[in-house]
Each structure stands twice: as structure tokens, then as C-alpha cells.
Amino acid sequence: MAGMRGSMRGGAGAGAGAARERSARRTRLRALPALLVAAVLWVLPLPAMVDAARAQASETPSPGGVPYVPTPWPVVKAMLELAKVGEKDFVIDLGSGDGRVVIEAARSRGARGLGVELDPDLVQVSNDEARRLGVASRALFERRDLFETDLSPATVVTLYLLPRLLVELQPRLLRLRPGTRIVSHDFPLGGWKPDATGKVEVPDRAFGPPFSTLYLWIVPAYVNGLWEGRFEHRGRSETWRLDLRQNHQEVSGSVRIGGASARLAQATLSGDRLAFSAIVDGPGGRLRHAFEGRSVAGELVGLWTVAAVRPAAADAAQAAEPAAPTLARRVDPAAQPARQR
Ligand SMILES: C[S@@+](CC[C@H](N)C(=O)[O-])C[C@H]1O[C@@H](n2cnc3c(N)ncnc32)[C@H](O)[C@@H]1O
CATH class of the missing domain: 3.40.50.150 (Vaccinia Virus protein VP39)
Structure with a gap:
């Protein structure tokens, strides 16, 4: 009986042991990706300050928790x-x-x-x-x-x-x-x-x-939103309406001129300097419109150029007509600079 009990205990213990071993194996397998990442990070060269932070971790901590490592x-x-x-x-x-x-x-x-x-x-x-x-x-x-x-x-x-x-x-x-x-x-x-x-x-x-x-x-200016401005072309005053989308210094969007709208091409923002162009089809044919200017005190101030696009080469504009000054104001004045632009 005792032997039997013993063997039963042994049997139950062996079963529990096997279950523990299976569970441990599963845990090890689940941890494998993390271990691999840790191993790769360990052998990869880390930026000098991270390395220095590691080395100094056991020493007196620096006041801001950032080690003093001079830039070479x-x-x-x-x-x-x-x-x-x-x-x-x-x-x-x-x-x-x-x-x-x-x-x-x-x-x-x-x-x-x-x-x-x-x-x-x-x-x-x-x-x-x-x-x-x-x-x-x-x-x-x-x-x-x-x-x-x-x-x-x-x-x-x-x-x-x-x-x-x-x-x-x-x-x-x-x-x-x-x-x-x-x-x-x-x-x-x-x-x-x-x-x-x-x-x-x-x-x-x-x-x-x-x-x-x-x-x-x-640091980019905050230009996200809707803008409306005017420019002179062949003696006529025309309206341009710009819908700008901004992700930090990356800008995209569309412009509407004389009832036709087009996506912006080559839109760039560097600090307060904004430039964009768009090919717009209108009654006068296919025209390339371009703006180059700055965001100043909540307005877009710059020069507007228009050039006819040759039908044979869709994107190649002919010599632009003289640039005309232009100014645009927000038409969504409630727009506030987002915290993350
Ligand atoms: C990596 S060192 C860079 C030193 C220097 N800028 C250079 O490039 O040679 C970082 C410095 O930031 C300081 N520091 C850390 N946290 C700070 C904080 N909250 N305010 C001011 N200085 C701080 C540290 O004491 C350390 O001297």
C-alpha cells in the first residue's frame, strides 16, 4: 500500500513535473523573440551616450539622470x-x-x-x-x-x-x-x-x-488649413483658394483657381518659406501656377507665376509670365496651431 501510495505519488509528481517542464518550454519559446532582440541590441554598437550611461549606472548618478559625455x-x-x-x-x-x-x-x-x-x-x-x-x-x-x-x-x-x-x-x-x-x-x-x-x-x-x-x-511655420488670396493675370484679378495639410515640414493639398482645382505638386515648407505649384485646366487652357513666399504674421505673402503648359509635354511649362505679388489670408481664422504640427 505504502509502495503503491509511493508509486502513485511518484506518478503524480512525474506528471506535474512534465507539465511544469512543458509550461517552462512554452515560456522559453514565447520569450525567444525578446531574447533575440536583446542579444542583437547587446552586440550592436549603441550611441556613445547610451554606452556611457550603462557604464556609469553603477557610479554616482549625474544630476539630470543624463551622463556627462562631451561631444567630440x-x-x-x-x-x-x-x-x-x-x-x-x-x-x-x-x-x-x-x-x-x-x-x-x-x-x-x-x-x-x-x-x-x-x-x-x-x-x-x-x-x-x-x-x-x-x-x-x-x-x-x-x-x-x-x-x-x-x-x-x-x-x-x-x-x-x-x-x-x-x-x-x-x-x-x-x-x-x-x-x-x-x-x-x-x-x-x-x-x-x-x-x-x-x-x-x-x-x-x-x-x-x-x-x-x-x-x-x-521649425516649420503653422500653415495647415484653408487660405484665400488673389493675383493679377493678364489684367484680371483671380482668386486662389488653398487647402493645405501639414505634417511638421511636410505639406500637401490642393488649390482652386477659377472654378478648377488641382493637387499641389512640389510643395515645400522650410521654416516660414512655402512654395508650391499646380497644373490647372481652365478655359484659357492648361496652366502651371506657382507660389513662392513666406508665412508672415498669419498671412501668406509672396509671388505668383503663371505659365502655359505645352499640350505635347504635359508637365513642361513654357516661359512663365512675369511674377505678380500676392497675399493670402486664412479663411478658417479659428484654426489654432496644433501642439504637434
Ligand atoms: C551628454 S552631456 C552633453 C554636454 C554638451 N552638450 C556636449 O554636447 O558636449 C548632457 C549634459 O546634460 C546635463 N543635463 C541633464 N539633464 C539636465 C537638465 N534637466 N537640465 C540641465 N542640464 C541637464 C548633464 O549634466 C550633462 O552634462
Whole structure:
């Protein structure tokens, strides 16, 4: 009986053990994709700052939870070049470390700027270096949280921050003055396609891959919505009605002229500069209409050109007639700039 009980217990135990083993195997199989991703991420070269964050995780944490990793000098120069920083610019470096970005902008490009940094020792080092190089009147450093910094004076914002901070910053960056350039070292802004990117070789860096990636965005004006304007053509005043759809700097839509409408071709938006063209069929034949101008104080101001399109080559316009000034106003004045444009 005891033996039987024993064997029964053994039998039940063996059954439970097999079930546990099957369940563990299922769990292992389910976890396989995640493990594979983790393994790939582990062997892939991560941006230097992520690598540095890992390395510093066991050490004293940095004040903002972002490790201090200076941008290598060739990368600093490339960032300033990508943003075309010049004498008229005001550069704000968010999390300025030892101040090198703003100091270099002042020293080699005649710009003015501000660096904000949580670590007081780095702020001191930055101001000392700016004085030593004779640029202290144009390069200032303050101990300040970047989230409590007024960004409105910036014509250029530079960033070398971890993605979670960029996610928080993005809505504020999008509300900056149209035309403001934003350059980020190694980390993109989620969902906002960069206007340009660059790669800089950094063969001797201590962390991460031997290169840095740079991203440039130009803050677009808010032009989404319905617009109506007029232009003169062959002595007649004509109305154009524009329906614009905007996703950050990407624009598309249609234009209606003299009762005919057409989809926009080659529509571009860079800062406050808007350009588009459309081929419109009307009583006077097939015409290519083009607008080139700017969004200024809630109006579209620019030049309108019209050119006849040769029937044989549908898209090839003949020489355009002289450009005429034009101005358009919103016809949906209630439209508000969305938080995410
Ligand atoms: C990766 S370093 C970049 C330094 C410098 N911008 C450069 O490119 O050489 C990031 C810096 O951001 C600072 N930081 C992190 N969070 C911050 C915050 N909330 N406000 C201001 N500075 C911050 C860190 O102390 C660190 O010095």
C-alpha cells in the first residue's frame, strides 16, 4: 500500500513535473523573440551616450539622470556647420556640459549663446573657459534645469540628450519661432523627420561606435488649413483658394483657381518659406501656377507665376509670365496651431 501510495505519488509528481517542464518550454519559446532582440541590441554598437550611461549606472548618478559625455570636437564643429551658425545666431545648448558647443559657436562663428547645465562645477568650468578665450560677453552659462529655460531667444538649439528627455522637449521645440534650427547629436526626435542628417567619424572615442550621427530640423511655420488670396493675370484679378495639410515640414493639398482645382505638386515648407505649384485646366487652357513666399504674421505673402503648359509635354511649362505679388489670408481664422504640427 505504502509502495503503491509511493508509486502513485511518484506518478503524480512525474506528471506535474512534465507539465511544469512543458509550461517552462512554452515560456522559453514565447520569450525567444525578446531574447533575440536583446542579444542583437547587446552586440550592436549603441550611441556613445547610451554606452556611457550603462557604464556609469553603477557610479554616482549625474544630476539630470543624463551622463556627462562631451561631444567630440570634430562633432561640435560639424553640428555648427550643419545648422549654418553665424554671427546673427543665438545658440542655446540644453545640458551644456563643459560649454564647448556655445563657446565654439562664439569663438569660431561669432554667434552669441547660452548654455544651461545642472552640474554647478561644469557651469563654473564653462564660464571660466569662456573668459579665458575672450568670449564671455557672448557665451554665458547658467546653472539651470533645461525644462525651466526660456527657449524663445534661440535661433539654434543644440542637444546631446537621452531620448526620454527629447520626447518631453519635442512639443516645446515645435513651438519655437519658425526657422529656428535644432541639431541633435546621436538621437532623433520621434516622429519628426529631420530636414538633414550627417555622420562624423570619431575613431578614438572611449564609448560606443566610432562615429556620431547628427540630425537637423528647421521649425516649420503653422500653415495647415484653408487660405484665400488673389493675383493679377493678364489684367484680371483671380482668386486662389488653398487647402493645405501639414505634417511638421511636410505639406500637401490642393488649390482652386477659377472654378478648377488641382493637387499641389512640389510643395515645400522650410521654416516660414512655402512654395508650391499646380497644373490647372481652365478655359484659357492648361496652366502651371506657382507660389513662392513666406508665412508672415498669419498671412501668406509672396509671388505668383503663371505659365502655359505645352499640350505635347504635359508637365513642361513654357516661359512663365512675369511674377505678380500676392497675399493670402486664412479663411478658417479659428484654426489654432496644433501642439504637434
Ligand atoms: C551628454 S552631456 C552633453 C554636454 C554638451 N552638450 C556636449 O554636447 O558636449 C548632457 C549634459 O546634460 C546635463 N543635463 C541633464 N539633464 C539636465 C537638465 N534637466 N537640465 C540641465 N542640464 C541637464 C548633464 O549634466 C550633462 O552634462
